[in-house]
Amino acid sequence: DAGVTQSPTHLIKTRGQQVTLRCSPKSGHDTVSWYQQALGQGPQFIFQYYEEEERQRGNFPDRFSGHQFPNYSSELNVNALLLGDSALYLCASSLPGIHDNEQFFGPGTRLTVL
Amino acid sequence: KNEVEQSPQNLTAQEGEFITINCSYSVGISALHWLQQHPGGGIVSLFMLSSGKKKHGRLIATINIQEKHSSLHITASHPRDSAVYICAVRFGNQFYFGTGTSLTVIP
Numbered sequence: 001d002a003g004v005t006q007s008p009t010h011l012i013k014t015r016g017q018q019v020t021l022r023c024s025p026k027s028g029h030d031t032v033s034w035y036q037q038a039l040g041q042g043p044q045f046i047f048q049y050y051e052e053e054e055r056q057r058g059n060f061p062d063r064f065s066g067h068q069f070p071n072y073s074s075e076l077n078v079n080a081l082l083l084g085d086s087a088l089y090l091c092a093s094s095l096p097g098i099h100d101n102e103q104f105f106g107p108g109t110r111l112t113v114l
Numbered sequence: 115k116n117e118v119e120q121s122p123q124n125l126t127a128q129e130g131e132f133i134t135i136n137c138s139y140s141v142g143i144s145a146l147h148w149l150q151q152h153p154g155g156g157i158v159s160l161f162m163l164s165s166g167k168k169k170h171g172r173l174i175a176t177i178n179i180q181e182k183h184s185s186l187h188i189t190a191s192h193p194r195d196s197a198v199y200i201c202a203v204r205f206g207n208q209f210y211f212g213t214g215t216s217l218t219v220i221p
Contacts, residue, residue, distance in 0.1 A: 033209070037155075042118075042200055042211035056208050088155050103147070103209070105157035 002027070004093050004106035012112045013081050021076040021109045025093030031055075032074040033103065034066060035090040043090055049074050050096055078111075086113045117141050120201050120212035127219050133188040135215045137201030140182065148175050148186050149200040151214065157200070160186070191219045 005024045013019050025032050031050045035043035045058035049068035068074045072093075078085055088110050092103040119138045127133055137146070148160040161168050161175040163184070168175050172191075177184040188195055198214040 035209075035211075040213075042202075042213045043157075043209075044211070045208050048208075058208060090155070090157065092157075102159050102162050104159065105149075108155040108157075110155065 004029075004091060004104050006089075006091050006106040006109050008109060009107065010110045010112075012114060014114050015081055015083060017081050017113075018077065018079045019081060019111060021078075021089050021091075021111070022073065023076070023091030023093075023106055024073045025091075026104045029093035029095055029104070030072045031094045031096045031101075032068060032072065033092045033094070034074070034076045035092065036060070036085075037088040037090055037108070039087070046076065081113045083113050086111060117205070117210040118201055118203055118212040120199075120215050122215060123213065124216045125218070127191050127217070129192060129219055129221050131191050131219075133191050133195075133217065133219075135186045135199050135201075135217070137184045137186070137212055138182060139184075139201075139203045139210070141203065141205040141210065143203040143205055145204055146177055146184050147202040147204070147209075148184070149202060151198040151200060153197075160199075188217075191217075193219045193221050195219050 007022045033048040034046040037043040047057040052068045063079045065077045088108045090108045091106045094101040094103045121136045145164045151157045172189045174187040200214045201212040
C-alpha cells in the first residue's frame with residue numbers, strides 16, 4: 001500500500017501564474033481533503049472532495065479550486081498566484097461516513113511563489 | 115479567533131524527561147486528533163480519541179470533553195521524539211488545527 005502520494009514535491013512559480021497539485025489517496029479511501037500550511041503555522045482546511053464533488057470548503061477564495069476523479073485522486077488548482085500562497089500543501093485521505101475517521105496525510109507539495 | 119489552542123508553542127527537554135503538551139478547543143467536536151510532523155512536512159496521525167485515554171508505546175493521550183481539553187504525554191522522551199505535535203479537531207466535515215508545539219529533546 002503506497003499510502004497517500006502527492007506530486008510534485010516542490011514547485012516554484014511566479015506571481016500571477018496558475019498551479020495544479022495532485023494527490024492520490026490511500027487504497028480504499030474515497031474522501032480527499034486539502035490543507036494549506038504556511039511556515040510556522042498549523043494546517044488550514046481548504047476543501048474536501050467526496051464522490052467527485054466538493055463537500056465542504058474552508059475560508060479560501062475562489063482562486064482555489066479542485067477536482068476529484070472517478071479513481072478518487074484529486075487535484076488542487078490555484079489561479080493568479082500571490083506571494084502569500086507560498087506554503088506546504090497537504091492532502092489527506094480518509095474513509096467516508098458520518099463518523100469520524102482517521103486522516104492519512106501525504107508528504108505535501110511545497111509551493112514557492114516568487 | 116483560533117478554535118484550537120495549543121501550549122506550549124516550543125518545548126525543550128532533556129532525554130528521559132516526561133513531557134506534556136496541552137490542547138484546548140472551543141467548538142463541539144466528535145473527535146480530537148494528535149498528529150506528529152517531522153521536518154520536511156510529513157504528518158503522521160498518532161491518536162484519534164473522543165473520550166477517555168489512549169496509550170501507544172510511550173505516548174499517552176487524554177481528553178476531557180466537558181472541559182474541551184486534551185493532553186499528549188510522552189514518557190521517557192528520546193531525541194527521535196523531536197518534532198512538531200499538532201492537535202486537530204473535527205467539527206462537522208471540517209478540521210481545525212492548532213499551530214503546533216515544537217518539541218526538541220536533547221541527548
